[in-house]
Amino acid sequence: MSTSIHQPDVKITSEFWQQYRQLIVKEVLPYQWSVMNDEADVKITDEKGGTNPDSKNSHAIANLKIAAGQATGHHFGFPFQDTDVYKWLEAAAYSFNYHPDNNLKKITDNLIDLIASAQDDDGYLVTFFQIDAPKRKFKRLQQSHELYTMGHYIEAGVAYYQATGNQKALTIATKMADCIDHHFGAEETKLHAADGHPEIELALAKLFDVTNEKRYLNLAHYFLVNRGVNPEFYDHQLKADGWDNDIIPGMHGVTHRYFQVDQPLLTQADAKGHAVRVVYLCTGMAHVARLTGDQELFAACKRLWNSIVHKRMYVTGGIGSTNIGEAFTYDYDLPNETMYAETCASVGMTFFAQQMLQNEANGEYGDIIEKELFNGALSGMSLDGKHFFYVNPLTADPQFQENPSKSHIMSRRQDWFGCACCPSNIARLISSIDQYIYTTTNATILSHQFIANQATFDQGIEIKQTNNFPWENTIHYDITNPQHISKKLGIRIPGWSATTFTLKVNGQPQTLLVKNGFIYLSITESLTIDLTLDFHIHELQANDAVAEDAGKVALQRGPLVYCIEQADNLQNLWHYQLLSDDQTTYRFQPDLLNGIGTLSATAVVRKTTSQAVLYQNYQPTVWQPTTLTFIPYYAWANRTDGQMRVWINKANA
Ligand code: FUB
Ligand code: ZN
Numbered sequence: 001m002s003t004s005i006h007q008p009d010v011k012i013t014s015e016f017w018q019q020y021r022q023l024i025v026k027e028v029l030p031y032q033w034s035v036m037n038d039e040a041d042v043k044i045t046d047e048k049g050g051t052n053p054d055s056k057n058s059h060a061i062a063n064l065k066i067a068a069g070q071a072t073g074h075h076f077g078f079p080f081q082d083t084d085v086y087k088w089l090e091a092a093a094y095s096f097n098y099h100p101d102n103n104l105k106k107i108t109d110n111l112i113d114l115i116a117s118a119q120d121d122d123g124y125l126v127t128f129f130q131i132d133a134p135k136r137k138f139k140r141l142q143q144s145h146e147l148y149t150m151g152h153y154i155e156a157g158v159a160y161y162q163a164t165g166n167q168k169a170l171t172i173a174t175k176m177a178d179c180i181d182h183h184f185g186a187e188e189t190k191l192h193a194a195d196g197h198p199e200i201e202l203a204l205a206k207l208f209d210v211t212n213e214k215r216y217l218n219l220a221h222y223f224l225v226n227r228g229v230n231p232e233f234y235d236h237q238l239k240a241d242g243w244d245n246d247i248i249p250g251m252h253g254v255t256h257r258y259f260q261v262d263q264p265l266l267t268q269a270d271a272k273g274h275a276v277r278v279v280y281l282c283t284g285m286a287h288v289a290r291l292t293g294d295q296e297l298f299a300a301c302k303r304l305w306n307s308i309v310h311k312r313m314y315v316t317g318g319i320g321s322t323n324i325g326e327a328f329t330y331d332y333d334l335p336n337e338t339m340y341a342e343t344c345a346s347v348g349m350t351f352f353a354q355q356m357l358q359n360e361a362n363g364e365y366g367d368i369i370e371k372e373l374f375n376g377a378l379s380g381m382s383l384d385g386k387h388f389f390y391v392n393p394l395t396a397d398p399q400f401q402e403n404p405s406k407s408h409i410m411s412r413r414q415d416w417f418g419c420a421c422c423p424s425n426i427a428r429l430i431s432s433i434d435q436y437i438y439t440t441t442n443a444t445i446l447s448h449q450f451i452a453n454q455a456t457f458d459q460g461i462e463i464k465q466t467n468n469f470p471w472e473n474t475i476h477y478d479i480t481n482p483q484h485i486s487k488k489l490g491i492r493i494p495g496w497s498a499t500t501f502t503l504k505v506n507g508q509p510q511t512l513l514v515k516n517g518f519i520y521l522s523i524t525e526s527l528t529i530d531l532t533l534d535f536h537i538h539e540l541q542a543n544d545a546v547a548e549d550a551g552k553v554a555l556q557r558g559p560l561v562y563c564i565e566q567a568d569n570l571q572n573l574w575h576y577q578l579l580s581d582d583q584t585t586y587r588f589q590p591d592l593l594n595g596i597g598t599l600s601a602t603a604v605v606r607k608t609t610s611q612a613v614l615y616q617n618y619q620p621t622v623w624q625p626t627t628l629t630f631i632p633y634y635a636w637a638n639r640t641d642g643q644m645r646v647w648i649n650k651a652n653a
Pocket of ligand 2: 344345421422
């Protein structure tokens, strides 16, 4: 069995990410805390379009106070409302690693006390059931989110304990895990199933990492290998609890496939059902596979990885092709107007990729971390840190609000959601980004993200990485290894730069073979490395099987996928067409959208006729020359409301 991976101490120096990490501590955390305490003047939006019935309050902290006996009343919100608080707490914990803050720490210490008071003596803590349905605990696992909710606390508790040493935070987590272990497992007297929403698996693996308590790892393993073995389990429970006596209205009718229980997880070939569930499940599975050495589990991870990344992922890293069930559909079905691409799904995909990389050195996992960090996940939050996307579309139009099958695609980020899973998820990812740059084993350090930093590893090895990524393509490393420890450094050569890069070691040009997406160098002696990546503007086309993108291209420079917005391009965006031999230039604009690199492309725009009729006889199109301005996808919807597109018509494409 392999032991847990020792994380280096990483200080982020990247200007791009420092801006975001300061935003987390200055705006995001205070804002989200005030929302969860019902102190912010916000509009709460239904993530599917429309308005939440209680459009002012989250009640997430109020629910904990009621469960703790510090207030009275009923539970409000989804049965997993507590998780908003836990993910926020986890984000705050990570922020202490780079921005210690006594005032925030008082708040979070008090929050730990509140959570401890809300926890039942046996370790159970899900405020919905404690307050309003104590007799139904663990009786409706298909939709109860009980293990999902406690799993999120366990993640937060581990992070908080690691950041602050607060023992109580960890004890709450171990009591929860003990409670779950008491009720679930292979023994006759226990429940033989896991939560409808995976999460507990990855949480128990993290808890094992910090406690070394084997029961937690065994339980996580049990949940994984047992998933889908008895698909009828949920149906039996639903019948016993009252078939349509739903906690989440209508959920009893949802298919097994949605929950990834229609067949044993270990035999599932395609990513199916609810996208966030799949990637949380895979994150736990990859972590447990590494910890246990279970190759069957790892093979299942790889199958699902390939299904997602090679057949079911948007060019931005978004996943989930339909809003019905927030789900995967079928291979190459990547509609741009009715898609989902939930922020949580991109965040979860980053978790999955990180775990895969800890199993094996393959640059593709690093490529996906990068794709999500700079595109699909990052677009979930506005530049002011107070507005969030639930859905991250590739085509948007304010008019979609008038069409119920598209109204989930918003062209403005929202203050908050009735189901507010995404805001704190993106917060915890950004505040922990230092954990996504290196992966270490005894013999090798993998440097897989080009996020400028200073890192200290075991035995005094230090790596200083300087760059102006994602805007500039030169990456400089200063490596010191004072004890001459025998070590290799693997540097990821991104897929978008695979054929064109140059490398110098101590100023001398080198030619190294790329092995599974990495080049390897010995760093037993201190040295400098200069890597220059390919920052040509790539025009990407989708696989022929993607009907939606036929005749279109998407632009990418370095890790950034670009889009066009009406703020820069005034006509309806479907009227633009890139020339077959378009010339595209790049310019950094320090005063635009906190400083971004824009692209200008030679294009044509359709000369529209003022048609009085809906249809008329065909007339050849008259094209007028124009320039199309592109901005990085993550920065869209931060100016005036309007249309946005990633895939652009291309002449002769
Ligand atoms: O079910 C809990 C969370 O709510 C999911 O992870 C999100 O997709 C949203 O459905
Ligand atoms: Zn979400």
